[in-house]
Amino acid sequence: MDSQNPFEGEISLNQWKVGNSVREVSNGSREGDLEMSGLSQKEIGDDDARLVYLNDPVKNNERYEFAGNSIRTSKYPVFSFLPRNLFRQFHRVAYIYFLIIAVLNQLPQLAVFGRGASIMPLAFVLSVTAVKDAYEDWRRQGSDRVENNRLACVLVDDQFRPKKWKDIQVGEIIRIQKNETLPCDTVLLSTSEPTGVAYVQTVNLDGESNLKTRYAKQETLSRIPEKEMINGLIKRERPNRNIYGFQANIEIEGKRLSLGPPNILLRGCELKNTAWAIGVAVYCGRETKAMLNSSGATSKRSRLEYNRTLDVHKF
Numbered sequence: 001m002d003s004q005n006p007f008e009g010e011i012s013l014n015q016w017k018v019g020n021s022v023r024e025v026s027n028g029s030r031e032g033d034l035e036m037s038g039l040s041q042k043e044i045g046d047d048d049a050r051l052v053y054l055n056d057p058v059k060n061n062e063r064y065e066f067a068g069n070s071i072r073t074s075k076y077p078v079f080s081f082l083p084r085n086l087f088r089q090f091h092r093v094a095y096i097y098f099l100i101i102a103v104l105n106q107l108p109q110l111a112v113f114g115r116g117a118s119i120m121p122l123a124f125v126l127s128v129t130a131v132k133d134a135y136e137d138w139r140r141q142g143s144d145r146v147e148n149n150r151l152a153c154v155l156v157d158d159q160f161r162p163k164k165w166k167d168i169q170v171g172e173i174i175r176i177q178k179n180e181t182l183p184c185d186t187v188l189l190s191t192s193e194p195t196g197v198a199y200v201q202t203v204n205l206d207g208e209s210n211l212k213t214r215y216a217k218q219e220t221l222s223r224i225p226e227k228e229m230i231n232g233l234i235k236r237e238r239p240n241r242n243i244y245g246f247q248a249n250i251e252i253e254g255k256r257l258s259l260g261p262p263n264i265l266l267r268g269c270e271l272k273n274t275a276w277a278i279g280v281a282v283y284c285g286r287e288t289k290a291m292l293n294s295s296g297a298t299s300k301r302s303r304l305e306y307n308r309t310l311d312v313h314k315f
Contacts, residue, residue, distance in 0.1 A: 052234040054252075054280050055155060057169035069184050069284040070148050070166035071291060074140040075133070085130050098122045152176070152183045158229075170284050173230065176277045179270060185288045186265045186279035187234060187250070189220040196221040198277045204268040205243055205290060211272055215262050219252055234259070234280065239287040248282070266290060 050066075053059045060066055076084050089095055098121070104110045105118040148166035155173040156163070165183040168174070174186055182200075191198045196216035203209050223230055236248035236259075243266060248259040267288040271277055285291065 066170040185283035192275035
């Protein structure tokens with residue numbers, strides 16, 4: 001169709017950029033980059049698509065109710081700590097065994113030794129473990145508060161103003177300065193470089209300290225959010241855990257452009273060797289790739305104990 005001819009050059013340029021980004025990552029991630037770069041050029045299905053209106057978070061949340069940018073890594077809510085903690089502790093088979101022995105020893109016909117002597121050891125272990133878990137969870141909550149209350153420059157009423165990370169919404173335009181950390185997954189719109197390139201460090205995501213290059217589209221590179229209204233629509237895929245893949249397209253000024261992995265900055269990355277970068281938030285909070293790949297706080301168990309738990313469930 002004639003309407004698609006103007007985008008053939010854009011697709012070729014995007015594929016060339018994806019090829020450059022593949023050379024910068026480790027050998028283990030090259031296959032994922034190559035695979036997702038091909039997917040980024042395909043049409044997104046209506047069932048999997050999510051629409052993001054640039055600089056219009058109210059309209060975005062009216063339709064999809066996107067997740068906020070607040071994160072939580074702690075295990076327990078304050079008011080339900082005790083029952084949840086006991087429930088987790090009694091996932092250990094040994095605790096269930098000693099509980100049964102303590103209960104049976106309360107019956108006069110089955111009592112072998114003092115009733116208190118059978119309860120005290122189990123109660124002591126449960127109490128010490130609960131105190132330890134409470135302290136660790138309190139520290140996690142403190143880290144969450146520090147993270148959620150960090151400040152970022154967000155475009156509000158045609159001016160970039162400080163805003164807490166937890167209050168950032170999908171569709172808002174964010175300005176990142178050099179050496180700052182990305183508060184959410186952001187599609188790059190413009191940078192301080194004339195070519196639209198931005199350098200990021202992804203050590204918090206994949207452990208690689210070498211810098212990666214990301215690119216802004218030429219159609220958005222010269223736009224200044226403070227002086228002119230930026231209107232557009234991003235059609236992106238549902239949240240997923242693939243940190244090397246991104247499939248979306250953007251409609252701006254009557255043009256429809258494809259977006260791929262080289263056009264997105266992920267939460268946790270740091271901007272390096274670039275004075276500033278401007279982007280639009282597309283994934284926030286628990287929907288960011290960093291949070292989707294976070295396993296959360298898990299209970300530590302030995303391999304023997306884990307195997308016994310599996311055997312009990314099978315039985």
